[in-house]
Every structure is written in structure tokens, then in C-alpha cells.
Amino acid sequence: MQGWRVGWMGLLLLGVGLLAVYLWPRPKPLTTQPSPPTVVHPASPLAPFAQRAVPVPEDNPQTPAKVELGRRLFFDPRLSKDGKVACASCHKPEFAFSDGGKPVSTGIFGRQGSRNAPSLTNVAFRRHLFWEGRSPRLELQAVGPLTAHDEMGMEPEELAQRLGAIPEYAKAFQEVFGEPPTLKTTTYAIAAFERTLLSYNSPFDRYQAGDDKAMSEAALRGMELFFSEKGDCFHCHVGPEFTDDEPRNTALYTVYKDIGLARATGRDEDVGKFKTPTLRNVALTAPYMHDGSIQTLREAVQHYNQGGQPNLNADALIRPLGLTEAEVDDLVAFLRSLTDESFGTNPAFLPP
Ligand code: HEC
Ligand code: HEC
Structure with missing residues (x-):
């Protein structure tokens, strides 16, 4: 009798356990969404590769207004400590968004980095970012350069305050995210712009x-x-x-x-x-x-x-x-x- 009861209890616990595992929230997969209009290169002959959907994370859907905000931020040196270094200082459009000709890049106050700035061509499709692949997604990656001592060197609060004090940014962040600029929303907008950097016309x-x-x-x-x-x-x-x-x-x-x-x-x-x-x-x-x-x-x-x-x-x-x-x-x-x-x-x- 006693043995039976223990057996049933065991089965019941196992059932509850399996149910819990089944119901446990799983990490959300990256979804593919239809590309925003800007991702279709005007000159693209729509070769087969260009027709693949760009992987977009569920928590940062592409919108034209967000992409446009991201573009302004990407080219704006006010996002750096000394006001002189933008993302585009090291990722230049004419060199496929790499740092044309330079073995390593120069960040704020003339500080030298130690690695070559990679091209951002079709960076939306990279599964791992940085030279050793230590960052899993563009939103997180952008925190790196924004805060790195030898790149843009900003504190999160400082960045939020500086951008919030620029009326056009305050307005645009409000429209896109419904909140004032923060480190997080800044990286989300920049990532949305980066996902449009598609190149299929070689x-x-x-x-x-x-x-x-x-x-x-x-x-x-x-x-x-x-x-x-x-x-x-x-x-x-x-x-x-x-x-x-x-x-x-x-x-x-x-x-x-x-x-x-x-x-x-x-x-x-x-x-x-x-x-x-x-x-x-x-x-x-x-x-x-x-x-x-x-x-x-x-x-x-x-x-x-x-x-x-x-x-x-x-x-x-x-x-x-x-x-x-x-x-x-x-x-x-x-x-x-x-x-x-x-x-x-x-x-x-x-x-x-
Ligand atoms: C074992 C994998 C592997 C093979 C095989 C390989 N590559 Fe590479 N390639 C890499 C890696 C990894 C790097 C970067 C290495 C580094 O920075 O230390 C690289 C870098 C390069 C670069 C420089 C790109 C840049 O942006 O800096 C070129 C060009 C290149 N490879 C061409 C080739 C060609 C052509 C071949 C065939 C002859 C080839 N690779 C074979 C893995 C490979
Ligand atoms: C001072 C030069 C510099 C600035 C400014 C800079 N980067 Fe970079 N970027 C680099 C270098 C160098 C690497 C490679 C670093 C590494 O692998 O450790 C890199 C790597 C990246 C990568 C990874 C690409 C890949 O294929 O792995 C992305 C994406 C990127 N940068 C985006 C940005 C964005 C967005 C900004 C602005 C917020 C920015 N960068 C500002 C120099 C710079």
C-alpha cells in the first residue's frame, strides 16, 4: 500500500515537472519580418540573395521613422565624449562602412584602438559580432563602441542627457519609442539603421x-x-x-x-x-x-x-x-x- 502511494506521488510530481518545463517561457526566437522599403536597394536587380528576409528581433521591429533616427545617430559625433567621433568615423560609407586604409581606428581624444574596423555590409545577417564573435546582436553590440574608452567613451546618463537636450532628438525619440532618449533606445534605433545596410549589386x-x-x-x-x-x-x-x-x-x-x-x-x-x-x-x-x-x-x-x-x-x-x-x-x-x-x-x- 505504502509503496503504491509513493509510486503515484512520484508519477504526479513527474507530471507536474514535465508540465512546468513545457510551460516555462522559452527565449524568443529571432523572427523574420518583411523588409522595410529602405532595405531594397534602388539599384538592386533583385538577385536571389537580395530577396531573403532580413532577420529582425521581435523586440525591435523596423519602422521607417526608427531607421531614419538611427541614421542620424550613426553619423552624429555628438554621441561621443569629445563630440568628434561618430560611428561613421570608423565605419565610412565609401569604404563599405569600414575604416578605409587604416589598420586600426582612432577614437576620442586621438586614442588608438587595436583592431581593424570591420565592414558593416549586410551586417543584419551576422550571427555573432566583433572579431571573436562575442556579441549576439546589434542592439547589444552598439553599447560597446558608445561606452568604450578608446572609441566614443560616453556614460549612459551623459548620453541620455545630451541627446535629450537636443530638441529634434527629444521629439524623434518620443515619436519612435514614446520615451526620451536612453542608451537602450539609442542602440535600438542605430541597430534598425544598420539592418538596412544591404548590398547585393556586385x-x-x-x-x-x-x-x-x-x-x-x-x-x-x-x-x-x-x-x-x-x-x-x-x-x-x-x-x-x-x-x-x-x-x-x-x-x-x-x-x-x-x-x-x-x-x-x-x-x-x-x-x-x-x-x-x-x-x-x-x-x-x-x-x-x-x-x-x-x-x-x-x-x-x-x-x-x-x-x-x-x-x-x-x-x-x-x-x-x-x-x-x-x-x-x-x-x-x-x-x-x-x-x-x-x-x-x-x-x-x-x-x-
Ligand atoms: C579556415 C577558414 C578559412 C579558409 C579556408 C579561408 N578563410 Fe579567409 N578568412 C578566414 C578568417 C578567420 C579570416 C580573418 C583572420 C584574422 O583576422 O586573423 C579571413 C580573412 C580573409 C580575408 C581578409 C578579409 C578582411 O576583411 O580582412 C580575405 C580577403 C580572405 N580571407 C580570403 C580568403 C580566400 C581567397 C580563401 C581561399 C584561398 C580563404 N579566405 C580561405 C577564414 C578562412
Ligand atoms: C573608434 C572607431 C570605432 C567607432 C567610433 C565605432 N566602431 Fe564599430 N568597430 C570598430 C572596431 C575596431 C571593431 C572591431 C572590434 C572588435 O572586434 O573587438 C568594430 C566592430 C563593429 C561591429 C561588429 C561587426 C562584425 O561584423 O563583427 C559593428 C556592428 C559596429 N562596430 C558598429 C558600430 C556602431 C553602431 C558604432 C557607433 C555606436 C560604432 N561601431 C562605432 C571601430 C569603431
């Missing part, structure tokens, strides 16, 4: 959309190499964004000054791992790699061709490729064909 895209003449013969040969087992680039620079968004060690050094992912995890096997960058618009974003140490696309391809430096954590795909000089040139021609010349001149992406 010769490669036009070729994909059916224009046989869009790419040169050399670029077509390079494309074949890129996607072949010989070049092996496509394993990491995969899909329409040319990145797997994963941290990888490409044997750039034997001893890395910047230890990459290991900064976050403290694990030996993560030393020298950096997130695979997109290759879209890569011809506009020199110098290359997390530290801007490689000057040209040709040198970048030669790095892979030689198989990098001896490194215990090197990815298995990094090994001498045996490409001829002509094949290296073809790969460079392919990388150049990923350039969307209309991206940096789209009026929707320039200062208001």
Missing part, C-alpha cells in the same frame, strides 16, 4: 541573377577556384554572405599578439581564432585581417597559398595550396567582383 550578384557578361573571364575562373577543393575558400567563406560566422585560426602568426577568442574563453585552443569576415565589398575594405596587417588582396591570397605560419591551432584547411601566380590573380579578380559600387553612394546610407 558583378557576382548580377551574374547570379542571369547576366552572363557581368563577370570577367578571370573572375569566373577565380570563382571556380574559390568554390573548389583546390582553393577551399568556400568552407569558411560560405553562403551568400561569404562567412560561416565562426571563429577560425588561419595561421596568420605563430605567436598572436591579439589572442582572439581566447580573450573571452581563456582556453589555449582558442588562441588566434577570429570570426571569418564577409568577403562582400572586400576590395573596398583594405587593409585586411583583425589587425589590418595585410595590405592588399593579392597578399591575402598569397597568405593562404603559402599555408600560413606554423601554429598549433591552425585550421586543417590552412595548408599550402600550390596555386600558380595566374591562379592567384584569378582569385583576386573574383574577390574584386564582389564589389557593389552603388553601396557607398546610396543616399539612404549617407548622412541625412
